[in-house]
Amino acid sequence: MSRIKVKLKEKDVLKLKEICKEFNNEPGELINVLHRSQEHFGYLPAEIQEVVAQELNISLAKVYGVVTFYSFFTMVPKGKHPISICTGTACYVRGAENVLHEFKKQLKIEVGQTTGDGKFSLSCLRCVGACGLAPVVMIGEKTYGRVSPDGVADILKEYAE
Amino acid sequence: MEKIKVKIDNHTLEVEKGTSILNAAKAAGIYIPTLCHMEMKDIGIDHKPGGCRICSVEVSGRRNLAPACATETADGMEVNTHSMRVINARRTIMEFILSDHPKDCLICPKSGDCDLQNMAIKLGIRQIPGQEFAAMSTYKTDESPSIIRDLDKCIMCRRCETMCNDLQTVGALSAFNRGFMSAVGPAFQMDIEDSPCTFCGQCVAVCPTGALTEHDHTRDVINALANPKKTVIVQTAPAVRAALGEEFGMPAGTLVTGQMVTALRELGFHYIFDTDFAADLTIMEEGTEFLDRLTKFLNGDKEVKMPILTSCCPAWVNFFEHNFPEMKDIPSTARSPQQMFGSIAKTYFADKINVKREDLVVVSIMPCLAKKYEAQRDEFKVNGNPDVDIVLSTRELARLIKQANLNLANLPESDFDHPLGESTGAAVIFGVTGGVIEAATRTAYEIYTGKSLPRISFDQLRGFEGIRAASVDLNGFELKIGIAHGLGNARKLLEDIKAGRSEFHAIEIMSCPGGCIGGGGQPLHHNNTDILKARIQAIYSEDDKKVIRKSHENPYIIKLYEEFLGKPLSHKSHELLHTNYFDRSSKIEIS
Numbered sequence: 001m002s003r004i005k006v007k008l009k010e011k012d013v014l015k016l017k018e019i020c021k022e023f024n025n026e027p028g029e030l031i032n033v034l035h036r037s038q039e040h041f042g043y044l045p046a047e048i049q050e051v052v053a054q055e056l057n058i059s060l061a062k063v064y065g066v067v068t069f070y071s072f073f074t075m076v077p078k079g080k081h082p083i084s085i086c087t088g089t090a091c092y093v094r095g096a097e098n099v100l101h102e103f104k105k106q107l108k109i110e111v112g113q114t115t116g117d118g119k120f121s122l123s124c125l126r127c128v129g130a131c132g133l134a135p136v137v138m139i140g141e142k143t144y145g146r147v148s149p150d151g152v153a154d155i156l157k158e159y160a161e
Numbered sequence: 162m163e164k165i166k167v168k169i170d171n172h173t174l175e176v177e178k179g180t181s182i183l184n185a186a187k188a189a190g191i192y193i194p195t196l197c198h199m200e201m202k203d204i205g206i207d208h209k210p211g212g213c214r215i216c217s218v219e220v221s222g223r224r225n226l227a228p229a230c231a232t233e234t235a236d237g238m239e240v241n242t243h244s245m246r247v248i249n250a251r252r253t254i255m256e257f258i259l260s261d262h263p264k265d266c267l268i269c270p271k272s273g274d275c276d277l278q279n280m281a282i283k284l285g286i287r288q289i290p291g292q293e294f295a296a297m298s299t300y301k302t303d304e305s306p307s308i309i310r311d312l313d314k315c316i317m318c319r320r321c322e323t324m325c326n327d328l329q330t331v332g333a334l335s336a337f338n339r340g341f342m343s344a345v346g347p348a349f350q351m352d353i354e355d356s357p358c359t360f361c362g363q364c365v366a367v368c369p370t371g372a373l374t375e376h377d378h379t380r381d382v383i384n385a386l387a388n389p390k391k392t393v394i395v396q397t398a399p400a401v402r403a404a405l406g407e408e409f410g411m412p413a414g415t416l417v418t419g420q421m422v423t424a425l426r427e428l429g430f431h432y433i434f435d436t437d438f439a440a441d442l443t444i445m446e447e448g449t450e451f452l453d454r455l456t457k458f459l460n461g462d463k464e465v466k467m468p469i470l471t472s473c474c475p476a477w478v479n480f481f482e483h484n485f486p487e488m489k490d491i492p493s494t495a496r497s498p499q500q501m502f503g504s505i506a507k508t509y510f511a512d513k514i515n516v517k518r519e520d521l522v523v524v525s526i527m528p529c530l531a532k533k534y535e536a537q538r539d540e541f542k543v544n545g546n547p548d549v550d551i552v553l554s555t556r557e558l559a560r561l562i563k564q565a566n567l568n569l570a571n572l573p574e575s576d577f578d579h580p581l582g583e584s585t586g587a588a589v590i591f592g593v594t595g596g597v598i599e600a601a602t603r604t605a606y607e608i609y610t611g612k613s614l615p616r617i618s619f620d621q622l623r624g625f626e627g628i629r630a631a632s633v634d635l636n637g638f639e640l641k642i643g644i645a646h647g648l649g650n651a652r653k654l655l656e657d658i659k660a661g662r663s664e665f666h667a668i669e670i671m672s673c674p675g676g677c678i679g680g681g682g683q684p685l686h687h688n689n690t691d692i693l694k695a696r697i698q699a700i701y702s703e704d705d706k707k708v709i710r711k712s713h714e715n716p717y718i719i720k721l722y723e724e725f726l727g728k729p730l731s732h733k734s735h736e737l738l739h740t741n742y743f744d745r746s747s748k749i750e751i752s
């Protein structure tokens with residue numbers, strides 16, 4: 001019957017209020033506020049959206065609408081090893097789709113999700129400028145070129161602790 | 162205003178600078194099809210996202226087709242609204258929209274009155290190429306007591322969003338996601354019942370597809386009527402009689418009170434009663450409460466809360482519970498007429514006919530979707546048994562009548578039953594903006610001044626503007642009255658009260674444009690506000706026809722107090738006819 005109850009640490013709320021203040025609590029600055037918040041917290045869970053909505057005096061539905069419209073915003077924390085698969089034209093033509101499919105299968109997650117143990121997250125990228133190496137996969141700062149579905153298991157093994 | 166000349170098809174005409182091609186064409190009597198566009202200027206709505214492109218026209222000198230709704234005319238402009246290129250483009254656009262739309266028209270709740278379906282018929286669509294490429298969304302259907310949301314049918318016109326955000330300032334809805342997955346809904350895709358939605362139904366009233374519809378309860382009524390163990394009674398709200406005829410092809414503003422009563426009797430209801438009776442009762446309770454507060458206030462009581470706000474609109478109640486919980490002591494505690502009726506029916510009337518509460522089924526016919534939600538609130542149940550069992554909207558009643566093969570236009574007129582069917586002119590005007598406060602003023606005036614009214618109608622309280630202010634002379638005391646319809650307007654008056662700027666003694670609030678006659682359960686007006694105005698006229702004409710036009714003179718109300726309630730605001734009245742409100746705002750918990 002009532003809206004979601006939000007739980008946040010006091011210092012996080014203060015930080016969010018500070019960010020909103022930097023942009024004069026202007027409703028028109030929503031995207032910038034969300035950017036800055038994501039930079040600070042790493043992701044934008046419901047709690048953060050609720051505080052931003054209140055501070056900027058925008059409906060929560062609208063904030064959520066913006067977060068889900070732009071692919072650079074995420075509502076789940078990135079994994080310890082964020083995996084990005086390039087789906088730019090060159091990579092796509094060279095089978096990035098199959099590689100992506102294999103990652104999904106092995107990790108049992110969809111794009112935009114993080115594994116239960118918080119280790120890996122999966123996202124897609126537009127061209128990273130390494131078309132010569134297509135298809136390209138990045139894990140954290142490390143780049144893998146000419147990845148084939150068969151190679152996925154070996155790559156993931158590198159991160160087994 | 163600067164005038165410019167344009168040529169549309171073969172018509173040359175002068176229009177005001179800034180006029181859209183669509184409106185210029187309309188002025189020349191030329192129809193251009195639209196889907197996403199929605200213009201209702203007199204309630205402040207001008208929605209032209211330019212999204213669907215079905216209104217595409219050819220403008221000479223331009224390479225691309227232009228959306229007529231979102232393109233301004235220019236001096237000397239030549240427009241072709243039906244070249245083969247235009248017709249072809251419209252078809253392709255429509256095929257594209259339909260490739261991402263479910264095909265279960267046969268059993269869709271909007272079927273027969275759906276803008277999208279009508280457009281497909283109009284454009285003669287016979288095939289839908291490209292379906293294999295569309296990744297149709299598969300959202301779960303969200304069923305609340307009032308509204309059903311089937312987002313797979315959403316065509317992203319975003320009309321609902323405009324109604325919820327701009328007209329109502331509720332902000333329950335926003336577009337989310339993108340591409341084939343885009344849809345409109347509450348934050349985090351929560352169920353609408355968990356959102357700040359008020360169930361005003363204004364989004365449903367404008368959705369061009371089956372994405373947003375009322376929760377249909379006609380089956381429940383059929384089952385109740387078919388059950389020999391049940392006594393089934395019905396109450397009809399004032400606004401229903403002024404709109405039901407539209408569903409049977411009658412012009413807007415046709416009053417069908419008598420035919421409606423006959424239809425209900427033919428359907429097999431055991432007693433046909435009138436919510437208007439309960440509206441008279443509301444005036445007795447709310448009016449007395451108001452005079453009580455006013456007298457205290459005038460005697461310098463600092464505790465008493467002013468102004469008093471009406472409480473008969475359940476969407477409005479939901480609105481302040483969510484958005485202004487700190488002010489929940491200000492509205493009258495009087496229940497809505499629907500709930501007063503249910504409460505009296507299941508006590509006083511049930512005793513009279515010697516039927517157990519559990520065996521009496523109270524059905525109400527309402528112009529409203531919020532009443533469906535209201536009826537299932539826990540405060541309005543006794544041992545789990547609701548005072549009002551089933552609520553149908555005007556549209557659903559029309560469906561039921563059609564299922565019984567009755568043609569409203571051909572039915573003879575008949576009268577409501579006694580005792581809960583007798584009402585006054587004061588009660589019928591509850592259906593329009595300004596009506597509740599006018600009805601209350603008629604009674605308050607006579608009780609306060611001890612004199613009878615020289616003239617019964619208060620023209621200063623009538624009108625269509627979103628916020629109105631008027632004053633009434635009560636024996637030298639100037640009673641200041643505020644009126645708002647539409648929740649955005651209500652919000653302004655509330656902000657004033659909160660800031661201590663409000664001068665009013667009493668305020669009437671209705672959530673829907675025009676009052677209940679513009680409710681979310683009424684026949685669809687397809688963005689034509691003239692229909693709302695015609696219904697308002699119909700309601701006032703019913704008031705004029707009534708012999709008794711003041712609530713406190715209703716003989717059956719007088720009898721109800723004598724036999725059962727005692728007097729207004731008595732212990733029994735409080736128990737059966739009043740309520741209390743809850744804080745339903747969201748709070749940020751800090752851990």
Ligand code: SF4
Nearest residue numbers: 315316318319321368
């Ligand atoms: S739910 Fe209906 S009114 Fe809202 S955007 Fe979709 S089609 Fe339009």
Ligand code: SF4
Nearest residue numbers: 325358359361362364
């Ligand atoms: S019913 Fe009213 S408040 Fe609820 S979503 Fe629709 S327009 Fe908004």
Ligand code: FES
Nearest residue numbers: 211213214216230
């Ligand atoms: S009606 Fe003009 S773009 Fe939709």
